[in-house]
Amino acid sequence: MTELVSSVAEKVIEKLGSIAYQEICLAWGIESDLKNLKLTMSAIQAKLLDAEERQAKERGLSLWLGELKDVLYDAVDVMDEFECEALRKQVVKTYGSTGKKVRRFFSCSNPLAFRFKMGHRMKGIRERLEGIKKVSDQFNLQERELDDKHIVVRETHSFVTGSDVIGRDKDKQEIIHLLMQPDDDGNVSVIPIVGIGGMGKTTLAQSVYNDEMVKRNFSPRVWVCVSVDFDVKKLAKEILKSAARENSEKMHIDENMSLDEVQASLRNVLKGKKFLIVLDDVWNEKRNKWNDLKTLLTGAKGSKIIVTTRSKKVASVMAFGPIHELKGLSKDDCLRLFLRCAFKEGEDRDPKLVEFGDQIVKKCGGVPLAVKTLGSILYSKTDELEWISVRDNEIWKLEQEENDILPALRLSYNELPLYLKHCFAYCSLYPKDYEYDSVELIQCWMANGLLQKPDKSTRELEDIGQQYAKELLARSFFQEAPAWSSSYETHSLQDNDPNYFVFKIHDLLHDLSLYVAQNDFCLIGNSNNTNNYDKARYVSILDHNLGSNEVTTMLHKLKDTVWTIILPSEFGHSINIKEFPLEICMSRFKYMRLLDLRRSTFEVLPSSIGTLKHLRYLDLRWNEHIKKFPNSICELQNLETLMLDGCKELEELPRDIRKMISLRYLLILTKQMCFPHNGIGCLRSLRTLIFHNCPKLEYFLDGIQHLTALRRLSFERCESLISLPSGMKDLNMLEILVISDCKKLTLMEGEDYPTSLRLLSINKLPQLVAFPQGLKRSASTLQLLSIAHCHNLEALPEWLPDLSSLQILKILRCTKLSSLPEGMHRLTALKEVSTDNNYLRQSWPITKPRPIFIKFTYRATAYQFSNNMQHGKSQPSLKCGMSMVNELSLNWHPSPLASAWSNQVPNHGNVLDKWMRSPVMECIEVLCSCMTEDDKNRTSPNRV
Numbered sequence: 019m020t021e022l023v024s025s026v027a028e029k030v031i032e033k034l035g036s037i038a039y040q041e042i043c044l045a046w047g048i049e050s051d052l053k054n055l056k057l058t059m060s061a062i063q064a065k066l067l068d069a070e071e072r073q074a075k076e077r078g079l080s081l082w083l084g085e086l087k088d089v090l091y092d093a094v095d096v097m098d099e100f101e102c103e104a105l106r107k108q109v110v111k112t113y114g115s116t117g118k119k120v121r122r123f124f125s126c127s128n129p130l131a132f133r134f135k136m137g138h139r140m141k142g143i144r145e146r147l148e149g150i151k152k153v154s155d156q157f158n159l160q161e162r163e164l165d166d167k168h169i170v171v172r173e174t175h176s177f178v179t180g181s182d183v184i185g186r187d188k189d190k191q192e193i194i195h196l197l198m199q200p201d202d203d204g205n206v207s208v209i210p211i212v213g214i215g216g217m218g219k220t221t222l223a224q225s226v227y228n229d230e231m232v233k234r235n236f237s238p239r240v241w242v243c244v245s246v247d248f249d250v251k252k253l254a255k256e257i258l259k260s261a262a263r264e265n266s267e268k269m270h271i272d273e274n275m276s277l278d279e280v281q282a283s284l285r286n287v288l289k290g291k292k293f294l295i296v297l298d299d300v301w302n303e304k305r306n307k308w309n310d311l312k313t314l315l316t317g318a319k320g321s322k323i324i325v326t327t328r329s330k331k332v333a334s335v336m337a338f339g340p341i342h343e344l345k346g347l348s349k350d351d352c353l354r355l356f357l358r359c360a361f362k363e364g365e366d367r368d369p370k371l372v373e374f375g376d377q378i379v380k381k382c383g384g385v386p387l388a389v390k391t392l393g394s395i396l397y398s399k400t401d402e403l404e405w406i407s408v409r410d411n412e413i414w415k416l417e418q419e420e421n422d423i424l425p426a427l428r429l430s431y432n433e434l435p436l437y438l439k440h441c442f443a444y445c446s447l448y449p450k451d452y453e454y455d456s457v458e459l460i461q462c463w464m465a466n467g468l469l470q471k472p473d474k475s476t477r478e479l480e481d482i483g484q485q486y487a488k489e490l491l492a493r494s495f496f497q498e499a500p501a502w503s504s505s506y507e508t509h510s511l512q513d514n515d516p517n518y519f520v521f522k523i524h525d526l527l528h529d530l531s532l533y534v535a536q537n538d539f540c541l542i543g544n545s546n547n548t549n550n551y552d553k554a555r556y557v558s559i560l561d562h563n564l565g566s567n568e569v570t571t572m573l574h575k576l577k578d579t580v581w582t583i584i585l586p587s588e589f590g591h592s593i594n595i596k597e598f599p600l601e602i603c604m605s606r607f608k609y610m611r612l613l614d615l616r617r618s619t620f621e622v623l624p625s626s627i628g629t630l631k632h633l634r635y636l637d638l639r640w641n642e643h644i645k646k647f648p649n650s651i652c653e654l655q656n657l658e659t660l661m662l663d664g665c666k667e668l669e670e671l672p673r674d675i676r677k678m679i680s681l682r683y684l685l686i687l688t689k690q691m692c693f694p695h696n697g698i699g700c701l702r703s704l705r706t707l708i709f710h711n712c713p714k715l716e717y718f719l720d721g722i723q724h725l726t727a728l729r730r731l732s733f734e735r736c737e738s739l740i741s742l743p744s745g746m747k748d749l750n751m752l753e754i755l756v757i758s759d760c761k762k763l764t765l766m767e768g769e770d771y772p773t774s775l776r777l778l779s780i781n782k783l784p785q786l787v788a789f790p791q792g793l794k795r796s797a798s799t800l801q802l803l804s805i806a807h808c809h810n811l812e813a814l815p816e817w818l819p820d821l822s823s824l825q826i827l828k829i830l831r832c833t834k835l836s837s838l839p840e841g842m843h844r845l846t847a848l849k850e851v852s853t854d855n856n857y858l859r860q861s862w863p864i865t866k867p868r869p870i871f872i873k874f875t876y877r878a879t880a881y882q883f884s885n886n887m888q889h890g891k892s893q894p895s896l897k898c899g900m901s902m903v904n905e906l907s908l909n910w911h912p913s914p915l916a917s918a919w920s921n922q923v924p925n926h927g928n929v930l931d932k933w934m935r936s937p938v939m940e941c942i943e944v945l946c947s948c949m950t951e952d953d954k955n956r957t958s959p960n961r962v
Contacts, residue, residue: 022538023083024070025440026090027063029467033097034059042100046133051140055093058147062086065159072157079157082150084537084553089146091555091579094467095609095632096139102631103132105655109677183225184358184386185351186218193226193342197294197322198235206315210325210333213344214494214524215426216387219326222344223296226324236294236322238264238287246433248302250310254280257295257315261287281314292318300327301433305335312336328430331492346384353379355386359393374405381413383525388413391422413529427530430493439534440468441486442495445523446531446539447558448586453499456487456519461659461683465612465635466556466581478729480682480705484517496521542572551575556582570599573606580607584614600624608632616640616661628653639685640664652677658703659683663710676700687711691738692718699724708732718743725749732756739763746772747795758782765790772796779804789815797821801847804828811835819844828852837861 033039034056043052073080183190196209211219226232227239240260242253258280259271265287275283295315302308315323325336333341347355356379361367375393382388392408395416399405408416418424434442441463445454460483463469469482490496499520523531532541540554543561551572557580559569583603598618603610604626612635621643628650636654638644639661645668652674660678662668663685670690675697683706684698691714693699698707699721707728709715715736723745731752733739739760746752747770755772757763758781765783767790775796780786786808794817801823805811811832819841825848829835836857843863853859 022440022443022534023087023090024063024066024436025468026087026094027059027066028436028470030090030093030097031056031059031063032470033094039097039100042104045104046100046136048133048137048140051137051144055140055144055147058144058151062147062151062154064161065154067162068160069154069157076157082153082157086150087538088553089143089150093143093147095579096136096143098609098632099136099139102656105680106631109655109679112679113674113677183221184355185347186222186225189222189342189344190225190229193222193324194229194231196342197226197232197324201320206312206317206321206323207339208323208325208337209339210327210337210341211344212327212330212333212341212494214385214527215328215430216385216423216526217344217346218386219328219344220298221386223298223324223326227294227296232294235320236292238291238293240264240293240295241298242296243298244300244302246301248300248304248307248311250307250314251277251280253297253311254284254314258284258287261293265291284314285316288315288317288321290318291321293321294324295322296324296326298326300325300332300336301329303329303331303335308336329493331489334492347386347389348384349379352382352384352386352389355389356382356393359390360396360399362398368400370402371400371405374402374409378405378409381409381525385423385524385526387426388423388526391418391424392416394422412532413526423526424530424533427526428533430495431530431534434493434495435489437468437470438486438489442490443531443535443539444468444556446528446535447541447556447582447584449560450525450528451522452586454496454521454523456484456517456521460484460487461635462582462612462614464658464682467611478705480729487519487521491519491521495523495527497524540576542569552577555580557584559583559585562587566599570602573599573602576607578606579609581610582612582614583607583610584612585616585618586614587617601626604629611635613637616664619643621645623647623651625650627651630654631656633657634680635659637661638665642666645669647672649674654678656680661685663687663708666711671697673697679703682706684708685710689714691716693721695721697721701725702727704728706730709734709736711735712739713737716740722746723748726751728752730754730756732758733760733763734758736760737762741766742769744769746770747792750774753777755779756781761785765793767791770795773799775800777802777804780806780808782807784808784810786811788813791815791817794820798823800824802826802828805832806830808832809834813837814839816840818842821845823847826850826852829858830854838863 034052040049040052043049069079069083073083193209193211196207199207201207211222213219227241233239238261240257242256242260244253254277255271255275261284262271271283272279293315315321323336325333327333327336330341330343346352353376356375357367357372360371360375375396378392379389382392392413395408395418396405413424431439431442444463444466445459448454460469460480463483463486464479469479469486471477471479471482487496491498499522532539535556537550537553539556540550540558542557542559543564552575554576557576559572562585564572585598598615598620600615600620601624603613604624608629609632610630611632613630613633614635614637616637616639618638618641620641623638623644625648627648631654633654634656636657636659640663642664644665649672652672655678657678658680660681660683665687668688671686671688671693673694678701680703681701682703684701684704685706685708687710690712698704702724704725705727707725707730709732711734713736716738717740722743726749728749729751731746731749731754733742734756735758737760740762741764742757749772752772752774753776755775755777756779757765758779760782761784763783764785769790769792771790771792773795775793776799778793778796778800779802781804787810793815797817797820800821803818803821803824803826805814806828807830809832812834814829814835816839818839822844824845827845827848827850830853832855835855838858838861851862
């Protein structure tokens with residue numbers, strides 16, 4: 019959709035206004051071109067909002083926006099060209115020889131030739147924009163601010179018939195249970211119901227609102243549809259009207275009443291009454307607005323407020339307790355709802371059509387509104403071809419009414435900040451049910467210029483991307499997936515870092531991403547997805563079984579202005595495309611910013627890779643045949659992300675890697691024994707450096723101390739590594755240090771370590787007997803400490819209690835540890851402890867009732883556990899301190915005798931019940947396939 023025009027326009031305006039770009043233009047003598055371009059862009063941008071809102075009804079406007087977007091993309095390319103040249107000159111100045119400089123005078127890199135060529139292109143861009151600006155006059159577009167966008171006000175009501183509610187009995191009872199809970203603090207409790215658009219939040223709230231028990235316990239009951247406009251005075255009036263009507267009170271409510279008058283009347287109506295207020299469809303994320311309204315709502319003890327919203331962020335603003343996240347309906351409930359919508363009441367149902375219906379509801383992802391939409395499309399239709407068409411087409415391609423599922427989801431998209439819209443659209447490049455990795459996705463957003471950093475901001479782009487991802491998660495566009503289900507090739511950090519997460523996108527929201535991205539994104543190999551070859555800037559090849567000729571034909575259909583090409587694959591799935599035409603990519607797509615070729619099968623990377631001077635992201639992971647790279651790869655001075663994990667035959671890194679001066683994220687696998695001087699140590703822009711599976715790597719030469727921007731450093735599966743690089747004490751920005759599976763590594767006493775670590779993870783270090791004192795340098799900053807599988811570690815450091823910022827402590831599989839250091843009660847910031855060591859758990863100090871979350875993992879075979887219980891033996895790891903454990907994880911190894919749990923221990927249910935009665939127990943996690951349904955019910959989160 020052409021709504022992405024605003025996002026691209028914002029990018030152009032941002033670049034034109036940046037200090038860095040103004041300096042570049044001044045250096046090249048094109049500041050007048052810059053000034054004229056900014057004026058034209060500002061005039062066009064002022065009318066964009068009006069054009070985007072009117073385009074659906076005026077095809078001419080849609081075409082105008084499409085043409086504008088093409089010019090804007092070209093403008094970004096031209097501006098990027100200047101930045102590339104500035105970087106090239108910087109590298110030549112630092113590393114180039116005089117001979118090379120002479121040769122470049124006669125080449126296309128000659129400054130005079132470059133200035134002439136780029137001046138001509140800038141003029142062309144400006145003239146095209148001027149022409150587009152003139153054409154806009156015939157549409158009579160109005161200048162409007164972003165805050166002045168047209169708001170579609172949704173209206174809801176409190177009435178629902180019982181037969182309209184399917185599959186929500188359990189949710190209803192849980193909400194009613196919360197309503198009936200007393201309020202110990204006397205404050206009005208807020209119960210948020212959260213879910214994506216169309217999930218049935220309003221229907222559930224209506225069902226609760228009209229329940230007879232609720233009617234008997236609450237009076238007045240008030241229903242207000244809030245929608246996008248959270249006007250405190252207006253909402254207070256609506257609540258006042260509804261409450262007065264419910265109480266049968268006659269009250270004159272003047273539209274000109276002041277807020278003080280409304281407040282006085284509202285307090286009088288609610289005073290001493292146990293009320294229930296439903297605020298439906300809330301979008302407000304500003305806590306001060308909510309607080310202004312909440313202070314007006316005071317009643318009797320036990321009064322409650324139900325809030326329905328699509329955003330977890332909204333829920334967190336309005337409520338301090340847990341939220342009720344509404345999940346999808348079961349398949350059977352979906353089919354019941356679908357058949358009710360598709361067939362007339364009492365009508366005979368053709369078994370063949372019912373079978374088609376069963377297939378159709380699978381694409382609805384459990385979302386009731388999607389089920390209703392597709393059922394209504396087929397209402398009273400008996401032609402099998404029409405049912406097959408609905409079954410085989412994507413939802414976003416079906417014609418829909420205003421209140422159907424896609425418009426409902428579009429409302430969520432329309433309310434996104436501009437900076438998130440393009441980021442969400444980018445996710446359409448991946449197939450449905452894909453597991454996204456937050457770190458990887460942020461690098462992709464960065465490569466395509468989708469992260470906005472104000473000129474004077476000191477925030478890192480990675481942190482801005484993290485903020486974007488968390489916002490989309492909070493707004494329910496992303497759904498966090500369990501870390502253990504991730505298909506991504508995880509590293510130790512991702513098991514520990516709270517900023518890392520794996521997520522999926524609901525199928526319907528994926529449909530929405532395809533809908534909004536359809537003109538800019540091309541998905542090759544999926545007939546139901548977009549195939550817009552002539553306009554596409556972002557390309558995804560989904561069919562990995564295509565032949566070389568087929569892929570070549572498709573690539574030739576694309577314009578040469580493509581920015582991104584990916585071959586998305588998940589862990590365990592190789593790319594089967596035979597002889598992927600890399601040369602075509604290198605020769606045609608000169609403006610490419612991102613190339614993802616993970617799990618490909620090529621043996622040689624073409625030397626023409628060096629011509630992709632705009633390239634920011636290159637993913638070559640799991641190319642298992644490639645042995646070395648052409649040195650021309652070092653000409654990629656714009657490259658920010660290089661991933662080489664899984665390239666197991668790679669013999670060495672390119673010798674001139676120091677010239678890749680923009681690298682921020684470097685993931686290395688290599689057979690090298692050491693890295694030479696003036697190599698990696700020259701990459702001053704590095705933020706993340708990961709050495710993964712480098713079996714021959716023994717040591718480093720000097721240079722790492724120069725990586726002063728480095729924030730994460732990891733050594734994983736470096737079996738021959740003897741010592742950490744010297745100079746780490748100078749890495750003042752280093753926040754994360756991960757050391758894992760380095761069998762020969764010794765952490766030497768006397769070495770200096772960084773002072774700013776936030777996360778330290780040490781795993782599988784058999785040489786580790788004691789912690790060096792140098793790690794104490796991060797005592798005031800360390801927030802997470804994870805120690806695992808260090809079987810020779812005899813004692814925890816005596817300075818452990820000095821970690822004043824420590825929030826999470828994990829100690830697992832350290833079998834020789836038998837005690838804690840003195841003074842552990844001083845860890846006042848500690849929130850979570852995870853351990854499977856019984857000695858540590860028994861000696862844990864209990865000095866005061868602090869909200870520490872303690873997870874104790876019992877690892878044994880089910881046979882060992884049940885055999886002890888059978889003969890009346892107590893479990894040594896469970897007999898002490900259970901009163902302080904919040905979460906118990908029974909993680910049993912598979913055993914042929916696992917069924918002994920249920921067969922040999924007839925009273926195992928009583929044991930679970932005993933644990934459940936622990937006053938602080940929050941969760942019992944039992945990972946054993948032989949659990950009975952009764953066991954699962956005993957340990958369910960709801961029971962806790």
